[in-house]
Amino acid sequence: MMVTSTFPVLPQTSIQRATQEPNWVRWLLIALAFAFLTLFLFIPLISVFYEAFKKGADVYLAAITDPDALSAIKLTLTVAAIAVPLNLVFGVAAAWAIAKFEFRGKNLLITLIDLPFSVSPVVSGLIYVLVFGLQGWFGSWLAEHDMKIIFAVPGIVLATVFVTVPFIARELIPLMQAQGTEEEEAAVVLGASGWQTFYKVTLPNIKWGLLYGAILCNARAMGEFGAVSVVSGHIRGSTNTMPLHVEILYNEYNFAAAFAVASLLALLALITLVLKTLIEIHNKKNLKERGEK
Amino acid sequence: MSIEVLNLSRKFGNFTALQDVNLQVNAGELLALLGPSGSGKTTLLRVIAGLETVDNGQVLFHGEDATDQHVRERQVGFVFQHYALFRNMTIFENVAFGLRVRPKEFRPSDKEIQSRVIKLLQLVQLDWLAHRYPHQLSGGQRQRIALARALAVEPRVLLLDEPFGALDAKVRKELRSWLRRLHDEMHITSIFVTHDQEEALEVADRVVVMNEGKIEQIGTPDEVYEHPASPFVYEFLGNVNSFHGRLYHGRLWIDDLEIKTHRHLANDEETAAIAYIRPHEIEVLKADDDETGIAAKVSQVTALGPIVRLEVTRSNDREKTPVRVEISKEQFRELQLVKNDAVFIKPKRINLFSPSKEKIHISDFVI
Amino acid sequence: MITLKQHSILPGFNLALGFTLVYLSLIVLIPLSAAFLRTAELTWPEFWSIVTTPRVVASYRLTFGASLAAATVNVVFGLLVAWVLVRYHFPGKKIVDALVDLPFALPTAVAGIALTALYAGNGWIGQFLEPLGIKVAFTPLGIFVALTFIGLPFVVRTVQPVLEDIETELEEAAATLGANRLQTFMRVIFPVIFPALMTGFALAFARAIGEYGSVIFIAGNMPMVSEITPLLIITKLEQYDYAGATALSVVMLVISFTLLLIINLLQWWSRRRSSKT
Numbered sequence: 034m035m036v037t038s039t040f041p042v043l044p045q046t047s048i049q050r051a052t053q054e055p056n057w058v059r060w061l062l063i064a065l066a067f068a069f070l071t072l073f074l075f076i077p078l079i080s081v082f083y084e085a086f087k088k089g090a091d092v093y094l095a096a097i098t099d100p101d102a103l104s105a106i107k108l109t110l111t112v113a114a115i116a117v118p119l120n121l122v123f124g125v126a127a128a129w130a131i132a133k134f135e136f137r138g139k140n141l142l143i144t145l146i147d148l149p150f151s152v153s154p155v156v157s158g159l160i161y162v163l164v165f166g167l168q169g170w171f172g173s174w175l176a177e178h179d180m181k182i183i184f185a186v187p188g189i190v191l192a193t194v195f196v197t198v199p200f201i202a203r204e205l206i207p208l209m210q211a212q213g214t215e216e217e218e219a220a221v222v223l224g225a226s227g228w229q230t231f232y233k234v235t236l237p238n239i240k241w242g243l244l245y246g247a248i249l250c251n252a253r254a255m256g257e258f259g260a261v262s263v264v265s266g267h268i269r270g271s272t273n274t275m276p277l278h279v280e281i282l283y284n285e286y287n288f289a290a291a292f293a294v295a296s297l298l299a300l301l302a303l304i305t306l307v308l309k310t311l312i313e314i315h316n317k318k319n320l321k322e323r324g325e326k
Numbered sequence: 327m328s329i330e331v332l333n334l335s336r337k338f339g340n341f342t343a344l345q346d347v348n349l350q351v352n353a354g355e356l357l358a359l360l361g362p363s364g365s366g367k368t369t370l371l372r373v374i375a376g377l378e379t380v381d382n383g384q385v386l387f388h389g390e391d392a393t394d395q396h397v398r399e400r401q402v403g404f405v406f407q408h409y410a411l412f413r414n415m416t417i418f419e420n421v422a423f424g425l426r427v428r429p430k431e432f433r434p435s436d437k438e439i440q441s442r443v444i445k446l447l448q449l450v451q452l453d454w455l456a457h458r459y460p461h462q463l464s465g466g467q468r469q470r471i472a473l474a475r476a477l478a479v480e481p482r483v484l485l486l487d488e489p490f491g492a493l494d495a496k497v498r499k500e501l502r503s504w505l506r507r508l509h510d511e512m513h514i515t516s517i518f519v520t521h522d523q524e525e526a527l528e529v530a531d532r533v534v535v536m537n538e539g540k541i542e543q544i545g546t547p548d549e550v551y552e553h554p555a556s557p558f559v560y561e562f563l564g565n566v567n568s569f570h571g572r573l574y575h576g577r578l579w580i581d582d583l584e585i586k587t588h589r590h591l592a593n594d595e596e597t598a599a600i601a602y603i604r605p606h607e608i609e610v611l612k613a614d615d616d617e618t619g620i621a622a623k624v625s626q627v628t629a630l631g632p633i634v635r636l637e638v639t640r641s642n643d644r645e646k647t648p649v650r651v652e653i654s655k656e657q658f659r660e661l662q663l664v665k666n667d668a669v670f671i672k673p674k675r676i677n678l679f680s681p682s683k684e685k686i687h688i689s690d691f692v693i
Numbered sequence: 694m695i696t697l698k699q700h701s702i703l704p705g706f707n708l709a710l711g712f713t714l715v716y717l718s719l720i721v722l723i724p725l726s727a728a729f730l731r732t733a734e735l736t737w738p739e740f741w742s743i744v745t746t747p748r749v750v751a752s753y754r755l756t757f758g759a760s761l762a763a764a765t766v767n768v769v770f771g772l773l774v775a776w777v778l779v780r781y782h783f784p785g786k787k788i789v790d791a792l793v794d795l796p797f798a799l800p801t802a803v804a805g806i807a808l809t810a811l812y813a814g815n816g817w818i819g820q821f822l823e824p825l826g827i828k829v830a831f832t833p834l835g836i837f838v839a840l841t842f843i844g845l846p847f848v849v850r851t852v853q854p855v856l857e858d859i860e861t862e863l864e865e866a867a868a869t870l871g872a873n874r875l876q877t878f879m880r881v882i883f884p885v886i887f888p889a890l891m892t893g894f895a896l897a898f899a900r901a902i903g904e905y906g907s908v909i910f911i912a913g914n915m916p917m918v919s920e921i922t923p924l925l926i927i928t929k930l931e932q933y934d935y936a937g938a939t940a941l942s943v944v945m946l947v948i949s950f951t952l953l954l955i956i957n958l959l960q961w962w963s964r965r966r967s968s969k970t
Contacts, residue, residue: 051377051397051864051865052861052864052865052868053874054874055874058874059781062773062776062777062781063777063781063783065770065773066770066773066774066776066777066778069770069773069774070774070789070792070793072818073838073841073842073845074795074796074842074845075792076817076818077804077807077808077811077842078792078795078799078807080807080810080811080817081807084807084810122712123712123713123716123717126708126709126710126712126713126716127709127713129705130706130709130710130713133703133706134698134699134706134710135698135699135701136698136699136706136710137698142713142717144957145717145721145722146717148721148725148953149721151899151903151949151950151953151956152725152903152946152949153902153903153904153905153923153942153945153949154801154903154904154905154906154923155903155905155923155924155926155927155942156728156903156923156926156942156945156946156949159728159926159930159938159939159942160724160725160727160728160942161724162930162935163724163727163728163731163935163939164723164724164727166935168935169727170727194720195720195721195724198717198720198721214701214703217703218702218703221702221703221704222702226704227703227704230703230704231705249797249798252797252798255800256798256799256800256801256802256803257800258800258801258802258906259801259904259905259906259923262905263927263930275800276800276803276906277802279800279802279803279806280802280910283806283910288806291806292806292807292810295800295802295803295806295807298799298800298802298803299799299803301798302798302799302800302803305798306791306792306794306795307791309791309794309798310787310790310791375869377865377868377869397865397868397869398868398869398871398872398873401871402869404865404866404869406865406866407862408860408862410860410862410863410865410866411866412863412866412867412880412881413885413966414884414885414966423867423870423872423880424870424871424872427867427870427871427872427873427876427880428871475866475870476869476870478870479870479871
């Protein structure tokens with residue numbers, strides 16, 4: 034029988050429980066873990082906001098309302114608004130095929146979906162240069178038709194889509210596999226069409242997983258640096274995303290402005306973590322309720 | 327080694343697992359802790375092992391206070407309900423574990439460990455599985471390995487938590503008698519927890535019946551079965567018919583059925599009473615020659631194995647509460663009973679309890 | 694004829710799988726194959742000389758060395774953090790648990806400039822290290838710091854669920870058999886979590902090898918000293934040396950795929966080891 038004791042960690046009685054370490058060991062381990070996390074996590078996070086506001090709120094506001102900054106924010110939002118829905122549709126389609134059907138080569142397919150995670154961001158950008166760049170496969174054809182993908186917005190979108198391909202699919206696949214096919218089969222037997230089955234049975238069951246994947250996908254899409262850096266061309270006010278804008282400001286020794294824009298991205302990261310935690314809490318509660326029923 | 331438990335109490339939040347429990351375990355006996363889930367039996371076992379702390383009370387090993395002793399130092403052998411075998415170790419290494427983790431000055435040599443482990447594996451008749459891993463064994467085999475592992479440290483006490491709970495019926499019966507034989511050979515003080523009354527009555531020297539954190543009764547299997555100390559014990563050990571009635575002037579009234587007793591109770595006031603009658607302690611007759619039977623009708627017949635189970639309803643019971651009766655197959659054949667037959671039933675023994683759970687000893691009665 | 698899929702009454706298989714394959718091909722497979730096909734235009738000696746110049750070899754050494762060191766530190770402290778989060782109660786535990794994922798959520802460029810500012814000679818942390826003669830920013834040590842940051846969540850998140858799943862009974866059994874806590878940890882707990890620990894290590898290592906954004910700010914990017922391989926690819930690209938950049942990226946891809954294979958094997962091993970019998 035487990036008793037969840039709240040703080041402090043000291044047991045109620047003087048003797049030590051069989052599966053507990055002595056108190057001094059526990060406090061030592063907690064202290065060590067905190068020291069490590071403080072050094073590598075908490076201080077870097079705090080320093081972003083500190084550096085951003087070091088020169089005062091005026092400088093901060095000026096930095097984030099600068100026309101170049103605003104255009105970078107706009108581009109970042111645009112890219113995410115294209116990349117996330119695309120990968121959402123892909124994630125649902127891939128998870129439907131993988132989780133609801135048995136077919137040969139399934140494991141290979143799962144591995145292929147995970148592939149972009151293991152590719153260096155720089156290489157992710159480079160491969161698009163090789164395909165669409167001036168020296169690339171379609172380079173001369175694109176030039177003839179006066180179309181630009183590399184060093185333009187479409188390249189940024191493509192590179193972002195590439196690095197975020199796995200996020201939603203890998204969230205949905207295990208979830209839908211665990212749910213099995215019984216409910217969908219029941220719906221089909223009761224006469225529902227394919228789309229009806231999906232909307233009325235599958236979608237309500239996966240909506241939280243979908244949201245979870247979309248939030249993580251969005252965070253990466255807005256924050257991607259390496260891949261986007263290769264294909265962007267760094268044209269101020271036109272092909273600069275927020276992370277690239279941070280880099281330019283930083284390299285110009287305009288630290289306060291760089292950290293001001295960075296603080297927006299850090300805020301996005303924090304919001305992502307909060308939403309992610311809320312969904313996890315919700316899922317845990319759901320699971321518990323289902324278990325009790 | 328003897329064990330004494332004195333005034334033991336343990337709460338988990340608002341839940342009282344043990345409430346002022348006192349128990350004396352004699353050296354060399356095999357004791358069963360029997361009760362429904364939540365009765366505190368497993369908590370009591372874990373307190374004796376040192377796996378659980380106490381709020382109040384003492385545990386004495388051989389007269390010495392062991393309450394604050396760490397489980398490591400208590401030298402108890404504990405067999406877990408789900409065996410808790412280490413899955414990354416072979417069977418041999420599982421059994422050897424307790425010897426290998428001893429401080430250097432007490433650790434036997436590799437050769438000695440080898441021979442002791444093999445001896446134990448032979449004792450549980452599984453030496454041929456020494457180099458397998460736990461997941462390659464059946465449930466019954468794992469159970470025996472868990473026992474061998476617990477015995478390897480030469481425990482002063484052997485504690486078993488629902489030792490047969492996770493096994494199927496046939497293996498359970500085999501292991502039961504095997505454990506009894508093993509205990510008779512080794513004579514190590516042993517306590518096992520079970521919720522299965524048949525298991526407790528069949529295997530143990532003495533049975534401790536627990537309910538809601540308290541001990542209801544301690545006694546030999548015969549004592550607790552034949553002379554239950556409380557309605558709870560009565561109902562927990564086997565089937566029983568209960569009748570709510572009233573008692574006054576030495577007579578028991580169940581509805582309008584009157585049962586006379588020879589003993590005159592001191593109080594002349596009417597008191598409520600519950601009468602318990604075991605199904606096999608009811609006689610079934612076709613004819614009521616001495617006019618002492620109760621008229622009834624057979625409502626259901628289940629003929630399974632050597633015992634035939636009947637359900638009858640008393641003729642003047644308006645609510646038609648079924649009374650369960652068990653008779654032998656031979657009796658059943660003699661009576662040639664079918665559904666809706668009119669019969670007379672005659673309780674051979676009645677135990678009365680007042681609602682305050684106090685026992686009223688009346689077994690000599692006439693109707 | 695061998696059928697691709699087993700019979701099912703559910704609709705949409707062809708549509709879903711078809712879309713998945715087309716999308717994957719367009720976005721992932723065809724562009725990736727471009728790297729290999731463009732490299733195939735080189736002869737083997739040409740390729741070999743590009744990927745083994747001293748400057749490139751120095752970048753491999755640095756990338757691998759720093760990644761290995763960072764992943765190792767993350768194994769030790771990741772296990773510690775996972776242990777503390779699973780086993781102990783302390784105020785703010787939920788917040789700490791959520792913040793462990795920060796390196797996943799924080800854009801790498803932000804991490805890069807923040808760490809650089811901290812470890813520079815006048816930074817919060819750098820000002821204490823400089824007098825001791827320890828220079829972090831703009832040295833290989835800085836790369837190690839950045840890679841430790843971005844790899845931090847991997848070990849924690851692979852070990853945490855395995856640790857949560859270990860039955861208390863196993864540890865109690867070890868205690869009744871006379872083992873102390875250290876023995877119980879080394880002999881009973883550690884073998885169970887070891888595959889997960891290795892998986893976390895491999896994931897952190899693989900991530901570190903390819904990392905770019907957080908490193909370039911703090912590295913100093915001195916050829917032969919603090920120049921990582923991904924940066925070298927960008928440098929070659931900016932000099933319009935497409936062949937060189939592509940050859941290097943193929944080397945990186947081969948390394949990534951090998952690591953991916955190893956990670957898959959480790960995960961399979963981990964599931965087998967920690968599955969209850």
